[in-house]
Amino acid sequence: MNNRMRSASLALAAPLASLLLAFLLSALVLVLVGSNPLVAFGDMLEYGSRLEIVIDMLNRATPLYLSGIAAAIGFRMNLFNIGVEGQYQLAMFVAAVVGGALALPGFLHLLLILVVAMIVGGLWSGLAGLLKVTRGVNEVIGTIMLNFIAIGGIIAALIGRFRDGEISTNSGTKLIAESGWMPNLNGFVEAFTRDIKGRQLSGMLVVAVLVGIAYHLTINRSRFGFDLRASGLNPMAARSGGVPPKRMVVVAMVLSGAAAGLVGMVDLVSRYHRYDNNFSPGLGFAGIAVALLGRHHPVGVAFAALLFAFMDSSSSILQVTGSASPEIVIIMQGVILLTAVITYEYVNQIRQREETKMAALATAGGAA
Amino acid sequence: MVLAIELIDITKRFPGVLANDRVNLRVELGEIHAIVGENGAGKSTLMKILYGMQPPDEGKMLVNGTEVDFKSPTEAIEAGIGMVHQHVMLADNLTVLENVILGSEPTKSFGRIDFESAAQHLREVSHAYGLDIEPNDLVETLEVGERQRVEIIKVLFRGAKILILDEPTAVLVPQEVEQLHHNLRELKAQGSTILVINHKLPEVLDIADTITVLRQGRTVGEVKASDVTAGDLAELMVGSELPSPETTESTVTDDVALSLRGVTVLNEEDRPVVDDVDLVIHRGEIVGIAGVEGNGQGELIGAIMGTEHVETGTLELMGQDITKWSVRQRREAGVGLVPQDRHEEGLLLTAPLWENAALGHQTQRPYAKGWWIDRAASRAHTQTIRKRFGVKTPNVDVAAHALSGGNQQKLIIGREMTADPKILVLAHPTRGIDVGAQASVWQKIRDARADGLATMLISADLEELIGLSDTILVMLRGKLVAKLDPANVTPRQLGSYMTGAAIETDGNGSADGGAE
Numbered sequence: 001m002n003n004r005m006r007s008a009s010l011a012l013a014a015p016l017a018s019l020l021l022a023f024l025l026s027a028l029v030l031v032l033v034g035s036n037p038l039v040a041f042g043d044m045l046e047y048g049s050r051l052e053i054v055i056d057m058l059n060r061a062t063p064l065y066l067s068g069i070a071a072a073i074g075f076r077m078n079l080f081n082i083g084v085e086g087q088y089q090l091a092m093f094v095a096a097v098v099g100g101a102l103a104l105p106g107f108l109h110l111l112l113i114l115v116v117a118m119i120v121g122g123l124w125s126g127l128a129g130l131l132k133v134t135r136g137v138n139e140v141i142g143t144i145m146l147n148f149i150a151i152g153g154i155i156a157a158l159i160g161r162f163r164d165g166e167i168s169t170n171s172g173t174k175l176i177a178e179s180g181w182m183p184n185l186n187g188f189v190e191a192f193t194r195d196i197k198g199r200q201l202s203g204m205l206v207v208a209v210l211v212g213i214a215y216h217l218t219i220n221r222s223r224f225g226f227d228l229r230a231s232g233l234n235p236m237a238a239r240s241g242g243v244p245p246k247r248m249v250v251v252a253m254v255l256s257g258a259a260a261g262l263v264g265m266v267d268l269v270s271r272y273h274r275y276d277n278n279f280s281p282g283l284g285f286a287g288i289a290v291a292l293l294g295r296h297h298p299v300g301v302a303f304a305a306l307l308f309a310f311m312d313s314s315s316s317i318l319q320v321t322g323s324a325s326p327e328i329v330i331i332m333q334g335v336i337l338l339t340a341v342i343t344y345e346y347v348n349q350i351r352q353r354e355e356t357k358m359a360a361l362a363t364a365g366g367a368a
Numbered sequence: 369m370v371l372a373i374e375l376i377d378i379t380k381r382f383p384g385v386l387a388n389d390r391v392n393l394r395v396e397l398g399e400i401h402a403i404v405g406e407n408g409a410g411k412s413t414l415m416k417i418l419y420g421m422q423p424p425d426e427g428k429m430l431v432n433g434t435e436v437d438f439k440s441p442t443e444a445i446e447a448g449i450g451m452v453h454q455h456v457m458l459a460d461n462l463t464v465l466e467n468v469i470l471g472s473e474p475t476k477s478f479g480r481i482d483f484e485s486a487a488q489h490l491r492e493v494s495h496a497y498g499l500d501i502e503p504n505d506l507v508e509t510l511e512v513g514e515r516q517r518v519e520i521i522k523v524l525f526r527g528a529k530i531l532i533l534d535e536p537t538a539v540l541v542p543q544e545v546e547q548l549h550h551n552l553r554e555l556k557a558q559g560s561t562i563l564v565i566n567h568k569l570p571e572v573l574d575i576a577d578t579i580t581v582l583r584q585g586r587t588v589g590e591v592k593a594s595d596v597t598a599g600d601l602a603e604l605m606v607g608s609e610l611p612s613p614e615t616t617e618s619t620v621t622d623d624v625a626l627s628l629r630g631v632t633v634l635n636e637e638d639r640p641v642v643d644d645v646d647l648v649i650h651r652g653e654i655v656g657i658a659g660v661e662g663n664g665q666g667e668l669i670g671a672i673m674g675t676e677h678v679e680t681g682t683l684e685l686m687g688q689d690i691t692k693w694s695v696r697q698r699r700e701a702g703v704g705l706v707p708q709d710r711h712e713e714g715l716l717l718t719a720p721l722w723e724n725a726a727l728g729h730q731t732q733r734p735y736a737k738g739w740w741i742d743r744a745a746s747r748a749h750t751q752t753i754r755k756r757f758g759v760k761t762p763n764v765d766v767a768a769h770a771l772s773g774g775n776q777q778k779l780i781i782g783r784e785m786t787a788d789p790k791i792l793v794l795a796h797p798t799r800g801i802d803v804g805a806q807a808s809v810w811q812k813i814r815d816a817r818a819d820g821l822a823t824m825l826i827s828a829d830l831e832e833l834i835g836l837s838d839t840i841l842v843m844l845r846g847k848l849v850a851k852l853d854p855a856n857v858t859p860r861q862l863g864s865y866m867t868g869a870a871i872e873t874d875g876n877g878s879a880d881g882g883a884e
Contacts, residue, residue, distance in 0.1 A: 221740055221741060221743075222739055222740055222741065223730055223731060223736050223739055223740065223741055224739070225741075226723070226726065226730045226741050227730065229716075229719070230716055230719075230723075230727060230730075233716040233717070233718060233719055234712075234713075234715065234716050234717070236712055236713045237707075237712075237713050237714055237715060237716060237727060238727075239675055239695065240673060240675060240695070240705055240707055240713050240714070240728065241695075241699070241727045241728035241729075241730070242694070242695045242696030242698075242699040242700075242728060242730075242731070243695075243696070244694065244695070244696070352767070352769065352770070355766050355767050355769070355770035356769070356770045358762045358766060358770065359760075359761055359762060359766055359770035359771050359772075359775075360770075360772075361762070
């Protein structure tokens, strides 16, 4: 029991240490450019704890989390799905087109949009998996290329055809009927707090939590997850153990892509209800950072997504108060990631050494 | 009398382990000195210290009478020490010459490599020491023994006067061992000092002048080879008699567990690496496969496990055709495997022991329940394995890498044997584990045989092969070329079958080679 507590505290020590280090380094940067770090951080904390900003943070954290889970599924199998970016944008685009063209009664319409997004994301990502197992194309290369094809090719070529009437100033798909909108969670939040003015907490938060639970059960508890993790840890041993290696690669990529397909859904079903130039790009790459920081753990990734979202949403106050440049959070995010990678590795080594020592002691004690 | 090497009270600690505990070693100039001890006795650590790969925590090192403190192997090489590693470390696609000069290339103007003078020097060195080798041969075309000679030349080329050889005979057949020993005597005659690590006692007695015995990190004795027997050495090494792998009376039944008919596996160049193999293994029988490594044993295992594509031929398990079955189907039907490389193929090193126990059986009870992994039952079953097979570990949640090789192997043997196999493929089951674990693994294999398990045993340890097997088949270039009775064969004879010498001379081997 004592050992378990010790290993838990070791697991927590790493992210905390990297956070602390990141704050110190960012403070140093702020001092160097002539700002007062205490004032800047104070502003962010004070502003970030307002209810409206908390809502904003949750809305930002939701797609980050989904993106992080998408990357984490790949990581658990040693696959680097760097194509979440293209997968979610393509999924969003196709789902917007399908959702705008059809009108199904009530809940079914929304469900259809989400399912289409997952299928498109999964297929696009699965394509990279297929290329890997049939043609030996490394998934990093494959997914990068598919990013370009999806964003710069397919979407750019087709977006012009879906202009919503003459009044539209920027090109985008048709507005989705209200039956395809995700209900917000404002009522739920307001029951505990106060009226939220001008903000809506996206119902996608619930979807993200469900995805997190599904991720945990599939990867950590199911036979399939065992096969997947075994393939990631030692492909040769997994193969001798009966895991079909090629099928695992394709399935893992499809699952990763399906999760990626949901990343754009906060913007689509809760915010803009169409695909146009307003949505936020870059979530796919941010997801890789979030997955790394959260160590592919369903709860860890959630914390990482919340942290990054908090920094993004609270930093806008810095522009208003002028206490620092808002770009400081980008530096902080970068530093957190770097320090996290280093401290995780360090803690990992400590843990391995401890385990070896424990096992050696057990052997010595039990030796005849 | 100046000593070539003198180590005084060398101590080296690793977390939780005292690898070397005040070890003393005195190697005289121009002698062949052997260091013996079971695995984990601290031999390799001592050599790494001597070669500058690891610093000692305490103690003094003297080379040719001067105290040294090597920071890296480079400094050891400068002091005239050369190391021939256990695993040959050569670049296959380069020539002998290129391999020899790799890392210390003689150069002409503008940094061009001076191949002519290098080749000249190589010829001089190999001639002086009687090591015949053609500088322009590609290393991939060489036999294992020849590759080792290249390693030795490589060390001599750099001017080494003191050679350390780490278990040089591990991968050699008896004839190659003789050749190596001949070469070593030649080197000694030319004035080299040689330090050999080995735990095969007859070989040590054959080659060494002086023997230092290590046990549990301590020097327990220094003896003259002429004054001792293998039995004496064994007692010094383990404090008791060495266990022997012999089995008792035959338990072979008439029930065929596994049969292969005309099985052929092709490599990437479409050449047969398993060539028309017929093989029958009965319940209660251990069929040993002898062969120099790389003669198709790995592919034969792959054909049985389902990881290699079988071009022609059929495999039957308990009378059922499994030729087209996937690895998983075969696993579920009771084909078990103890792979030849635990780390590469047998374990998930960073995963907990209970997950490692489940590996290969994760679709079956007790590890699985429907679509889910039954964590509680898996842990409980791993505890059972731990008790029955004597896996020494604090609990079943530690990562597999934390265990010693012997305990890792016991876990693998345990997981395969408790999964109720119909046929068990054992590839080098006691490679790299200590004598105690070896004895326990042998006992488990004998017990399983008595319980009616059909076993295929592949091993480079010929004593083990002869001791445990009911039938020995010799594999050479993908074919089963001879069927031998272990009761009437010596390791030496086996060795000549393995290299093909016996078959060419007496024509005793028959190509059908089945165990029928």
